[in-house]
Amino acid sequence: MSNALKAKELLIRAVECDQIGRILEAQTLYTDGITQLMDFVTGEPDETKKKGFLTRIKEYMDRADAIKARINGHLMLGEVVSHVSIEENDMGCDYDQLFGKFLDSKTVEILLEEPYMTQNYQYQNLVRFLELAVTNCPNLKYFRLVTKEYQDTRNPDQQRTNLGQIQADLERRNISVSIKYEDSLHDRKIFLSNGYIIKIGRGLHFYKAANPMYSIGLVNYKFRKCLQTDVDIWRTKAAT
Numbered sequence: 001m002s003n004a005l006k007a008k009e010l011l012i013r014a015v016e017c018d019q020i021g022r023i024l025e026a027q028t029l030y031t032d033g034i035t036q037l038m039d040f041v042t043g044e045p046d047e048t049k050k051k052g053f054l055t056r057i058k059e060y061m062d063r064a065d066a067i068k069a070r071i072n073g074h075l076m077l078g079e080v081v082s083h084v085s086i087e088e089n090d091m092g093c094d095y096d097q098l099f100g101k102f103l104d105s106k107t108v109e110i111l112l113e114e115p116y117m118t119q120n121y122q123y124q125n126l127v128r129f130l131e132l133a134v135t136n137c138p139n140l141k142y143f144r145l146v147t148k149e150y151q152d153t154r155n156p157d158q159q160r161t162n163l164g165q166i167q168a169d170l171e172r173r174n175i176s177v178s179i180k181y182e183d184s185l186h187d188r189k190i191f192l193s194n195g196y197i198i199k200i201g202r203g204l205h206f207y208k209a210a211n212p213m214y215s216i217g218l219v220n221y222k223f224r225k226c227l228q229t230d231v232d233i234w235r236t237k238a239a240t
Helices: 003-019 023-042 047-076 095-102 120-136 158-172
Strands: 079-086 109-113 142-147 176-181 189-192 196-200 229-235
Touching (some): 023 142, 109 120, 120 142, 158 176
Antiparallel strands (some): 079 229, 109 189, 189 196
């Protein structure tokens, strides 16, 4: 498929998602479609046609910027509706108990910003979170992960392989996935399209390892000891 056809397909889907309120997915599709269209325009010899394409690109960029402003506005505004302080070695703090009730049928899109996704236990925590999301959010259509890129000299493709497996599994369940790498990422948050934002000081990774390995808590994290952290749930306007 040519860059022009790829761009057309992506941008049509972007407009459709934008119109029905799936703004996280629309933002990704606009960005990808604009990139494909720019690649096509670069090789266009006809200046008149090139000018027309550049005008359309500007229109799509404006739409993408407007979505970005809306998302940032949601992230900046709101009020805290729940606060939980987890002390060192506390137990009874699995994801479902902490914020499961905020993941519901109105959640169509999820944005997870989690800087550290490099170790086996971190991938396992991500899968546990997604299991909760798939269980509680029957209408979930889109998931975006933003994390730091990690290069393991012994296995340089391990991160992309592991995240690729998770992506493929979600897509088999008709959930579109976008994975973005940002080396400057520091903050941790979970943005739900139903209007809730979950902020955890340590992100998803606040559980201590089961000790010994084969003991109560290996599978059910309610029995895991925790690291000290705070969990804040913010309520904003639903992302539509």
